[in-house]
Amino acid sequence: MIGALAGLGRSGLAAVASVGRAHLLLLGILGGTGSLFARPRLLIAQMFSIGVLSLLIIVVSGLFVGMVLGLQGYYVLSQFGASESLGVMVSASLVRELGPVVSALLVAGRAGSALTAEIGLMKATEQLSALEMMAVDPVRRILTPRFFGGLLSMPLLAALFSAVGVLGGYFVGVGLLGVDDGAFWSQMQAKIDFHEDVVNGVIKSIVFGVVVTWIALFQGYDATPTSAGVSRATTRTVVHAALAVLGLDFVLTALMFGD
């Protein structure tokens, strides 16, 4: 009993210490923001690595999610004679929720795990120590560009996901199920509010971008420098990032849309 309590206490203390280290790392990363202006090429390289290389999975996933939404939405709406509202349903679902959330989950799985593995292996192979010994701050030189690369890529990827998803919904709804073309677009244009829907979706994706990239970088930087340690850190990145995205989505949705 005492042993179990002691174990619980140790785990709790370790978790609190880990959160503290993560916040200190974030401060260090943000402290290096100025260096990005001196070396914008580092940021562009990371936006390519995190953003451009995630395009395929984002586009394909967005297309299928939009097509499923079109199909499911049509069957529900047609029961109430409201199939003309399919465009609103598809676009609102994507712009408000599925675009930011699913693209964040996909980026956590593809780019987040890659970031953790890369940083963890750099630590295990003493590359980060070598940078320190060359009087180069590894947090500012390695982590800061990756953090902002993720932060800036996420809203762009979410926007692309939503846009492709709407096209998928259009293809299924209008192309295959016979929903009126004009009604699909005009209702969408009339009912989707720029501030209420689009801006809130963009805010969500920025928040998810920060959280996913922060978790990925911290797990890599804090990883035990062994192959097993890097493997565990990569797993933790995907699990923690997914849970954080879903939890934060609820909080943000409640704040944005809960009257």
Added chain:
Amino acid sequence: MGNGSPRLSTARSDRGPDASGSSVSPPARGESLVKIRGLRFLREGRPILDGIDLDLERGKVTAIMGPSGTGKTTLLKLISGQLQPDAGSVIVDGQDVHRLSHRELYRLRTRMGMLFQSGALLTDLDVFENVAYPLREHARLPESLLRKLVLLKLEAVGLRGASRLMPSQLSGGMARRVALARAVALDPMMIMYDEPFTGQDPISMGVLVSLIRHLNDASRLTSIIVSHDVRETASIADYIYIIANGQVMCRGTPAQVAAETSDWVRQFMDGLPDGPVHFHYPSAPLEREFFGAGGDAQ
């Protein structure tokens, strides 16, 4: 052979305080670039280094030897400010490393080089860019001059022809030579070698041994070699410290260390499988392990 308590400390005390001078302040030699006093470092409450004093002479090759896991690499990390000690001081070129600000420490590090055990080359850059990295970071040089400097450094380690290879295309020995070229790119005042000979074939080892000595003398460096490769290290060292159990067990010139008679030093220097450092990890008697407490089944 056996199961008793660790006897390293016994061997040290058997040797007496005058056997090597390790229990008193280091003897006066030339000017010290690095002075270490009362250095103590704990890991999870266990002392890794327990109040050691070292003087590393300017312009010389000093070897720090000892069995695996005795804190040699930790000592290098303490000298370079990558770790904070629990007590004691490390003075490098007159500056207390652990009292420097972040900016001052980084400025000091531009005058230190370090060769890591793995080479620690940046894997996304080719050989040329790895060596150019510290120059691009700290010296605003025209590209043509930078290119000449990098090629000269690579020429010094015999790898000018490999300048466009990626680290994954290099052998272990080549990677360490590239790392050595990178470590001396900024013409540092001192260079630290962490196990430079581990895992090297005889040719690569011979190349590294002669390179370390040659670079030290030609560039007037101060070199610190951490190693447990006794013969290679002793062949190029001007002065040797042997550490174990967090203490300096023996110090002196290679000739003095070779003449040392204590059991522990002889076991380490001659590579004897048993002696003060036991072959067996401490454990209960085999009989008790097999037949239960007290071995009553006999």
